[in-house]
Amino acid sequence: MSLIDTVRNTIVPVHKEGYIFVAGFFVVSLILGWLWEPLFWIGFVLTLWCAYFFRDPERVTPQDDDLVISPADGRVSAIQMMTPPAELDLGNEPMLRISVFMNVFNCHVNRSPMRGRIVNIAYREGSFLNAELDKASHDNERNGLVIETAHGEIGVVQIAGLVARRIVCWSAKNEPLAAGERFGLIRFGSRLDVFLPISAAPRVAVGQTAIAGETVLAEFGSTKGPVISRRG
Structure with missing residues (x-):
């Protein structure tokens, strides 16, 4: 398996509906980090959670009308x-x-x-x-x-x-x-x-x-x- 295939199988894509939320979480993290560095890491973890929430994995669906x-x-x-x-x-x-x-x-x-x-x-x-x-x-x-x-x-x-x-x-x-x-x-x-x-x-x-x-x-x-x- 190539490196590209490994990355594709490990990282689940984020649905486009979530882009603005993930970006918003990250911007807030930067602002909080500017005020107090530990807050950046809290915000960064929440940003990762937001990306995880909007994940859009591929699925294998049975094609049977019954x-x-x-x-x-x-x-x-x-x-x-x-x-x-x-x-x-x-x-x-x-x-x-x-x-x-x-x-x-x-x-x-x-x-x-x-x-x-x-x-x-x-x-x-x-x-x-x-x-x-x-x-x-x-x-x-x-x-x-x-x-x-x-x-x-x-x-x-x-x-x-x-x-x-x-x-x-x-x-x-x-x-x-x-x-x-x-x-x-x-x-x-x-x-x-x-x-x-x-x-x-x-x-x-x-x-x-x-x-x-x-x-x-x-x-x-x-x-x-x-x-x-x-x-x-």
């Missing part, structure tokens, strides 16, 4: 039947909701859980409660995408959290998305909800760690039984 892939890094915080947000126009019947909570150390780039076409994007202002709370799905600021897939329409909702103050979505209505393709991010702690037709079977357990673009959250057309989990 699989639902995690849209976010984090912990599976809920698997339950819930009525989707009204602004998504997905109807009033309960759908399978799988939630992934992202803390401030998780990668926050969001990816499409399935291949399809975006048929609706709906933003809603709201509060900034702890994203782990169940009521955050209804009360918090959020941005939802409806994706038309081979198994019908699904919803993907970006939910701002206690610290998060900015939801970013660079995809547009009628755009096609591949499974695992990046469509947005949320800054500094948040949650992603995926709403699926009841024909989808969960393939993860609450508390499990999910990797965006790689972890299979659910599957369509499976004859397997429910997922059994245990703590080791």
Whole structure:
């Protein structure tokens, strides 16, 4: 392996949405260091953390229209039947909701859980409660995408959290998305909800760690039984 390959495999690129924040942290570090040298090193560590937060690693995504892939890094915080947000126009019947909570150390780039076409994007202002709370799905600021897939329409909702103050979505209505393709991010702690037709079977357990673009959250057309989990 060449030196260039080694560097590429060691250093994870920072998403462009994070450039201004990393630069801002570094400038503040220089100012603090001018006032008192030890403060520079504290600021420098925070600058490294900021770069780590906005990291955008490559992922290997299974390309199978029967699989639902995690849209976010984090912990599976809920698997339950819930009525989707009204602004998504997905109807009033309960759908399978799988939630992934992202803390401030998780990668926050969001990816499409399935291949399809975006048929609706709906933003809603709201509060900034702890994203782990169940009521955050209804009360918090959020941005939802409806994706038309081979198994019908699904919803993907970006939910701002206690610290998060900015939801970013660079995809547009009628755009096609591949499974695992990046469509947005949320800054500094948040949650992603995926709403699926009841024909989808969960393939993860609450508390499990999910990797965006790689972890299979659910599957369509499976004859397997429910997922059994245990703590080791």
